[in-house]
Structure formats: structure tokens, C-alpha cells
Amino acid sequence: MKNHQEKIIEKSILIVAFSTVFILFLITLFIFKEGLPFILNNGLTRLFFSTNWSPSDGSYGIIPMLIGSLSITFGALILGVPLGVACAIYLAEFSSKTLRNILKPMIELLAGIPSVVYGFIGMIFLAPVIRSYFGGPGLSILTASIVLGIMILPTIISISLDALLMLPRSYKEGSMALGATQWQTVTGVLLPAARSGILAGVILGMGRAIGETMAVIMVTGNSVKVPSSFIDSTRTLTANIALEMGYAIGEHRQALFATAIILFVFIIILNILAMKIIKKRRI
Amino acid sequence: MVKIKTVNLNLFYGSFKALSNINLDVKKNQITAFIGSSGCGKTSLLRCLNRMNDFIRGVKIEGEVLIDGKEIYKNVVDLTNLRRRIGMVFQRPNPFPLSIYDNVIYGPKVHGINHQENLMEITKKALSSVFLWRELKNKLNDSALDLSGEQQQRLCIARLLAVHAEVLLMDEPCSTLDPIATAKIEELIMELKKKYTIVIVSHNMQQAARVSDYTGFFLLGEMVEFGKTEKIFTAPKDKRTEDYITGKFG
Ligand SMILES: Nc1ncnc2c1ncn2[C@@H]1O[C@H](COP(=O)(O)OP(=O)(O)OP(=O)(O)O)[C@@H](O)[C@H]1O
Ligand SMILES: [Mg+2]
Numbered sequence: 001m002k003n004h005q006e007k008i009i010e011k012s013i014l015i016v017a018f019s020t021v022f023i024l025f026l027i028t029l030f031i032f033k034e035g036l037p038f039i040l041n042n043g044l045t046r047l048f049f050s051t052n053w054s055p056s057d058g059s060y061g062i063i064p065m066l067i068g069s070l071s072i073t074f075g076a077l078i079l080g081v082p083l084g085v086a087c088a089i090y091l092a093e094f095s096s097k098t099l100r101n102i103l104k105p106m107i108e109l110l111a112g113i114p115s116v117v118y119g120f121i122g123m124i125f126l127a128p129v130i131r132s133y134f135g136g137p138g139l140s141i142l143t144a145s146i147v148l149g150i151m152i153l154p155t156i157i158s159i160s161l162d163a164l165l166m167l168p169r170s171y172k173e174g175s176m177a178l179g180a181t182q183w184q185t186v187t188g189v190l191l192p193a194a195r196s197g198i199l200a201g202v203i204l205g206m207g208r209a210i211g212e213t214m215a216v217i218m219v220t221g222n223s224v225k226v227p228s229s230f231i232d233s234t235r236t237l238t239a240n241i242a243l244e245m246g247y248a249i250g251e252h253r254q255a256l257f258a259t260a261i262i263l264f265v266f267i268i269i270l271n272i273l274a275m276k277i278i279k280k281r282r283i
Numbered sequence: 284m285v286k287i288k289t290v291n292l293n294l295f296y297g298s299f300k301a302l303s304n305i306n307l308d309v310k311k312n313q314i315t316a317f318i319g320s321s322g323c324g325k326t327s328l329l330r331c332l333n334r335m336n337d338f339i340r341g342v343k344i345e346g347e348v349l350i351d352g353k354e355i356y357k358n359v360v361d362l363t364n365l366r367r368r369i370g371m372v373f374q375r376p377n378p379f380p381l382s383i384y385d386n387v388i389y390g391p392k393v394h395g396i397n398h399q400e401n402l403m404e405i406t407k408k409a410l411s412s413v414f415l416w417r418e419l420k421n422k423l424n425d426s427a428l429d430l431s432g433e434q435q436q437r438l439c440i441a442r443l444l445a446v447h448a449e450v451l452l453m454d455e456p457c458s459t460l461d462p463i464a465t466a467k468i469e470e471l472i473m474e475l476k477k478k479y480t481i482v483i484v485s486h487n488m489q490q491a492a493r494v495s496d497y498t499g500f501f502l503l504g505e506m507v508e509f510g511k512t513e514k515i516f517t518a519p520k521d522k523r524t525e526d527y528i529t530g531k532f533g
Contacts, residue, residue: 168377170375171377171379171380173335173373173377174373174377174378174439175393176335176338177335177366177371178366178367178370178393178442178446179362179363179364179365179366179367179390179393179446180363180389180393181393184393188379188393189381189389192379192380192381193381
């Protein structure tokens with residue numbers, strides 16, 4: 001009897017799991033079906049060899065947005081990686097266990113705050129500050145980098161922290177027994193030992209930064225030109241899709257889907273890289 | 284000459300008394316073995332000698348530990364330098380997940396030696412002293428984790444020699460090794476005695492009898508008997524020591 005019931009539960013869980021994967025598969029298929037014709041008809045040249053995006057003239061150069069996406073991601077990493085890793089080191093090695101047990105779930109909770117909230121704070125508080133200190137429109141690469149840098153902190157901190165906490169005690173003991181200070185132990189043994197985990201965290205954070213849409217729409221200004229400095233406004237690939245998809249038709253629509261394919265491939269590569277690195281880790 | 288001396292040493296984990304009134308003289312350039320059944324406090328005592336117990340919460344230590352006549356708990360002590368001088372080899376070989384070379388030079392670097400040539404010289408000397416140089420000189424950049432257990436343990440000893448340790452505290456250094464590897468490490472330990480003072484914890488009584496000059500027998504946190512190894516093993520004074528050695532318990 002019990003056995004029968006268990007079988008039903010098992011089967012239904014299987015169906016749920018399977019359908020989730022199936023839906024994801026359908027979405028992927030859909031994106032490729034919509035975007036691939038554009039790439040097949042035009043090659044990648046029409047997307048990549050032009051700095052001009054003006055769908056009404058039939059120009060679909062994604063270079064400005066590509067530069068926007070990459071520069072903001074880079075900026076976010078410059079801010080987020082040192083801060084995040086430093087925070088993970090503090091929590092793993094220097095804070096008391098009680099403090100860690102309080103802070104760790106709180107940091108993980110930060111990842112759950114809707115991105116529109118981050119975008120809103122960036123727009124209302126950060127952008128005016130940037131405008132008055134650095135000039136420019138305020139809604140800029142710099143502003144978006146700071147907002148995204150903060151948004152990727154939870155990812156980087158929690159994955160780096162897990163990597164540090166998973167290290168065997170014997171590494172630390174061996175180092176301390178040689179007379180190393182706690183800080184020397186961290187930089188000389190623990191960080192190198194946890195480097196693959198930390199790198200995986202960084203890559204996942206990077207994926208998050210590239211994929212983020214709502215917050216960047218709110219703080220970048222969304223202008224479609226190649227930015228000339230970090231206080232210029234810009235537009236990202238994701239923002240471009242979100243902003244224009246609502247009214248795009250025909251070739252324009254196809255071009256946006258083609259952009260989505262490029263993003264998709266990029267994110268997949270980053271994730272595979274992260275997984276490879278995590279798997280390769282030896283203890 | 285006495286290198287390490289403990290006077291009325293007590294150690295508590297919280298309210299549990301793990302060591303009780305230990306008075307011990309470790310002689311310079313001799314091998315001193317601690318034997319006794321599991322949980323009798325051998326590791327705890329060993330870790331008192333280089334203050335590794337400082338990292339365990341709730342530990343309280345009473346009494347004195349003197350190294351070269353200097354008390355190391357009550358005086359203001361440079362712990363970095365103390366641990367450099369009193370090196371420790373752990374039960375499970377614990378090379379860092381770095382290259383062989385980086386493992387050896389980690390200690391010297393920590394203590395401020397940064398010159399490449401010096402570091403290479405130090406590496407050569409340290410690895411030669413543990414008879415690893417010839418095997419490994421062309422593999423210095425390989426991961427230390429790829430070495431065999433015996434090689435790893437030798438490397439861990441070499442790490443200590445590289446910082447000019449004076450005392451080597453070894454906590455069951457062979458317990459994860461096979462008999463042949465064990466024999467080789469024992470040979471190394473006897474060789475190292477010429478230059479270093481060695482304290483070794485052993486579960487294996489034959490091993491203690493083979494390698495050590497002095498032996499302390501521990502039981503439930505007390506040092507029941509301490510003396511020349513041949514005395515302890517041939518004519519123990521205490522009945523409990525005799526029972527342990529003849530295998531009546533433990
Ligand atoms: N960190 C600790 N906290 C509380 N009690 C401890 C701690 N470490 C050891 N003990 C206790 O102290 C006693 C002595 O432990 P110790 O590890 O020194 O014994 P040992 O002789 O080295 O044993 P073994 O041969 O198993 O290694 C044991 O009863 C052990 O349970
Ligand atoms: Mg022990």
C-alpha cells in the first residue's frame with residue numbers, strides 16, 4: 001500500500017521536474033526559431049560590424065550595446081569582486097561564528113530583492129551624486145557599474161564563503177603551526193586553495209551582471225551610441241531587447257531575437273565554465 | 284641538556300581535565316616518545332608545547348612550559364617565532380594545495396625571506412634533508428597533493444626544516460602510512476635526531492621502542508611513567524605501564 005503511494009509521488013515529481021526542463025527547452029527553441037533566420041540570412045556581420053543601431057533605417061549594429069554591456073559588467077566586477085571576496089574572507093576567518101550565522105542568511109537574502117528596487121535606489125540616490133561629482137547625465141556606465149557591483153555581491157560572497165568554509169582545517173593548522181599570522185594564512189594558503197570556488201562565484205556574478213535588465217534600464221540612460229567615457233549614458237544588450245521588443249516587427253524583431261541568442265550563448269558559456277571550475281576543485 | 288620542560292602542567296577543555304600535573308623534561312637532540320591508549324592526552328600535551336591549543340575555544344592551561352628555560356605562556360612571547368622554532372607534523376600529512384616548491388618556501392616567505400636564489404637554496408637543502416630532492420628536483424612545480432602519503436609527510440617535515448625549526452613535534456606521523464613507508468619515515472626521524480629535538484606521539488609500541496631515547500607513558504591525562512626507553516620497555520616501575528606494554532590493556 002505504502003509502496004503504491006510512494007510510486008505515485010515519485011512519478012508526479014518526475015513529471016513536474018520533466019515539464020520544467022521541457023518548458024525551458026521550449027523557450028530556448030522559441031528564441032532560436034525567432035532569431036536564427038536573421039543570423040542565417042545576414043551572417044553575424046550585420047550585427048557585429050556596425051556601430052549604428054537604427055531599426056527604421058535597417059541598421060542593426062549591436063556594437064554600442066555590446067560595449068555598454070561589457071563596460072558595465074567590467075565595472076561591476078571591479079567593484080564587486082574585491083568587496084565580495086573581502087567580505088567572504090572576513091566571515092570565514094575573522095568574524096565570530098554567531099555573527100557569521102546571522103550575516104550569511106541576510107546576505108543571501110539580498111539576492112532575493114527585486115532588481116527594480118536596486119534600480120530605483122540607483123536612480124533616485126546614486127545618479128544625482130554621480131552627476132554633481134563627475135558631471136554628465138548621472139545615468140551612466142559608472143552609476144550602473146556601482147548598482148550592479150552591489151547586486152552581484154550576494155552571489156560572490158556566498159559562493160566564495162562556501163569555498164573557504166569547505167577547506168579542511170588542516171591547511172589552516174599547518175600554516176599557523178609554521179608561525180604564519182592569520183592574514184598570511186588567508187593570503188598564502190586559504191585563498192589559493194579556494195581559488196576555483198571563488199572564481200566560480202565571480203563567473204556566476206558576471207553572468208548575473210550581464211543578464212541584469214531592469215536595474216540597468218533605470219540607471220544607464222539607455223542612449224544608443226558608443227559611449228566615450230564612464231560618465232556617458234549607454235544601453236545594454238538586455239535593455240535593448242526589453243525596451244524595443246514591445247513594438248518591434250519584422251526584421252527588427254528578428255534582430256532583437258538574434259541579440260538574445262548571442263546573450264544566451266554567452267551566459268551558457270559562462271555557466272559551463274563556472275561548473276567546470278567547481279567540478280575540478282580538489283580538496 | 285633540557286630543551287623543553289613542563290612544570291605542573293594542567294589542561295582543561297571547559298571543565299574536563301585532559302592533562303593533570305605533567306612534569307616532563309625533553310632532552311635536546313633526543314627522541315622522546317609519548318605512548319598511551321586513545322584519549323589519554325598525548326595530542327593535547329604536544330599541542331601545549333607550541334601553543335597550538337590557543338586556537339581551540341574553552342581551553343585553559345595551568346602550570347609552566349619552558350623552552351630553553353623560557354616560560355612560553357606567562358611571558359610576552361612572539362608566537363610567530365615560537366611556532367617557527369617548535370614545528371609540528373600532523374597525523375594526516377597536510378601539504379598545502381600548492382606546488383611542491385611553494386610548500387617548502389611558504390614558511391621562509393612567511394618569515395620574511397623573499398630572495399628567489401635564497402629560496403631555491405633553502406628548498407634544495409630542506410628537500411635533501413628529508414631525502415626527497417633527488418626524486419623531486421625536476422617536479423618542483425607539480426602539485427604537492429599528487430605525491431604519495433609518505434612523500435607528503437616528508438614534505439611536511441621539510442617545510443619545518445626550511446624555517447630552521449629546532450624541535451619537531453610529530454603527532455602519530457606514520458599512522459596513515461603503510462609499513463614500508465613507516466619504516467622509511469622512522470629512518471628519517473632517527474637521522475634528523477642529530478640536528479633536531481624530536482617529540483613523537485605513537486600508538487605503536489614497537490615504533491616507540493625502535494626510535495625513541497625517552498618514553499613517557501600516559502593514562503587518562505596523567506603521565507604515569509617517564510624515563511629511558513629501554514628502562515620503560517624492559518623494567519617498568521609502574522604496574523600500569525607494565526600492563527600496557529605487555530598488552531594486558533589499551
Ligand atoms: N577540542 C577538544 N574539546 C574537548 N575535549 C577534547 C578536545 N580535544 C581533545 N579532547 C579530549 O581530551 C582528551 C585527550 O585528547 P587527546 O586528543 O589529547 O588524546 P590522544 O592521547 O591524542 O588520543 P589519540 O590517541 O586518540 O589521538 C580526550 O578525552 C578528548 O576527548
Ligand atoms: Mg592524538
